[in-house]
Amino acid sequence: xxxxxxxxxxxxxxxxxxxxxxxxxxxxxxxxxxxxxxxxxxxxxxxxxxxxxxxxxxxxxxxxxxxxxxxxxxxxxxxxxxxxxxxxxxxxxxxxxxxxxxxxxxxxxxxxxxxxxxxxxxxxxxxxxxxxxxxxxxxxxxxxxxxxxxxxxxxxxxxxxxxxxxxxxxxxxxxxxxxxxxxxxxxxxxxxxxxxxxxxxxxxxxxxxxxxxxxxxxxxxxxxxxxxxxxxxxxxxxxxxxxxxxxxxxxxxxxxxxxxxx
Numbered sequence: 001x002x003x004x005x006x007x008x009x010x011x012x013x014x015x016x017x018x019x020x021x022x023x024x025x026x027x028x029x030x031x032x033x034x035x036x037x038x039x040x041x042x043x044x045x046x047x048x049x050x051x052x053x054x055x056x057x058x059x060x061x062x063x064x065x066x067x068x069x070x071x072x073x074x075x076x077x078x079x080x081x082x083x084x085x086x087x088x089x090x091x092x093x094x095x096x097x098x099x100x101x102x103x104x105x106x107x108x109x110x111x112x113x114x115x116x117x118x119x120x121x122x123x124x125x126x127x128x129x130x131x132x133x134x135x136x137x138x139x140x141x142x143x144x145x146x147x148x149x150x151x152x153x154x155x156x157x158x159x160x161x162x163x164x165x166x167x168x169x170x171x172x173x174x175x176x177x178x179x180x181x182x183x184x185x186x187x188x189x190x191x192x193x194x195x196x197x198x199x200x201x202x203x204x205x206x207x208x209x210x211x212x213x214x215x216x217x218x219x220x221x222x223x224x225x226x227x228x229x230x231x232x233x234x235x236x237x238x239x240x241x242x243x244x245x246x247x248x249x250x251x252x253x254x255x256x257x258x259x260x261x262x
Contacts, residue, residue: 035216035240042212050169054083054161055144055211059134060152061090061116067152068099074155074252076105080162083107086142087152088134091116111141117220125223132218132229139214147214149230150205153255154180160251164208167247174243175209175234177202178251186256195246197234203254204230213242 056075060067067087075085085105089096089112100110117133119126131151139147146168148161157163168176179193180203194201222232238244 031236032239035236038215039213039240039242042215046210046212048169049145051082052145052165053143054080054146054148054165054208055142056083056085056148056150056161057135057138057142058085058087058150058152059090059131059138060087060092060096061131061134062092062094062096063152064092064094064096064099067096068102070155071150071152072100072103072108074158074160075150076103077158078156078161079159080165083148083161084109084142084144086138087111088138088141089113090131090134109141111137113137120223122223128223128226128228129218129220132220135229136217139217142211142214145211146208147211148208150252151254154205154253155255156205156252157250161208163249164247164251167245168208168210171245172243173245174213175207175237176245176247177207178247178249180206180252180254181250182254183256191250192254193246193248197238197244197246199227199231199235202231202234203252205252205254207234209237209242213237216240 058067058071072085075083085108087100087108087110089110091113097110097112100108113134119129119132135149146165148156148164150156164176164178167173177193177197179191181189182192182203184190192201192203193206216233216237218229219232220229222229225232227235
């Protein structure tokens with residue numbers, strides 16, 4: 001795709017221009033105050049639980065084989081077993097539902113959107129918000145005290161939930177994240193993750209956050225600002241004052257196959 005070869009200066013200039021014409025800076029100012037107020041109210045209702053239910057959220061689209069052979073098994077094999085798995089299809093047309101039901105595990109719930117999300121046609125803009133509609137539906141459907149996002153072609157390390165939850169509870173964090181092994185080129189793996197959180201330095205599937213933050217959802221319009229939807233949400237959390245912590249440990253694998261999503 002052509003955008004992969006654009007210069008950094010050009011990309012940065014284009015992003016600033018997009019933000020200006022789409023009212024980004026005004027929206028950031030307005031959202032920041034609103035989100036801070038909601039966060040303050042939610043903190044007053046927070047009740048600590050040492051063994052909470054964790055909702056693992058997996059948006060998916062016609063990735064039945066990877067989802068059921070790699071992703072779901074990595075959750076079922078966790079050292080921390082008090083979880084539910086909320087899988088939401090972006091109007092899947094393959095055999096995803098059938099294969100998911102084969103697990104016969106009551107903790108796994110599947111919901112297929114009645115129609116496909118309306119995404120932008122430009123490849124780069126589409127990449128920024130791919131999976132946003134099922135991801136937001138999964139947030140709506142989850143009932144856990146903590147939320148763990150996971151893509152349908154990636155996998156958790158076996159202690160992903162236990163390690164991140166312990167780190168969050170011991171340090172009174174509301175959102176924590178670790179490192180991932182990322183396949184940046186076919187067969188070549190690097191470690192990704194650092195603090196403070198920055199665009200391109202945090203992976204969606206490396207995070208765990210408290211359900212008091214459920215009011216933060218993925219913005220389908222984030223492509224207009226040149227931001228991927230996941231980073232857009234983490235940025236809004238950070239600006240609202242969410243207590244964030246970084247664990248310098250690999251907590252999963254992020255595969256290159258994700259780039260193939262249409």
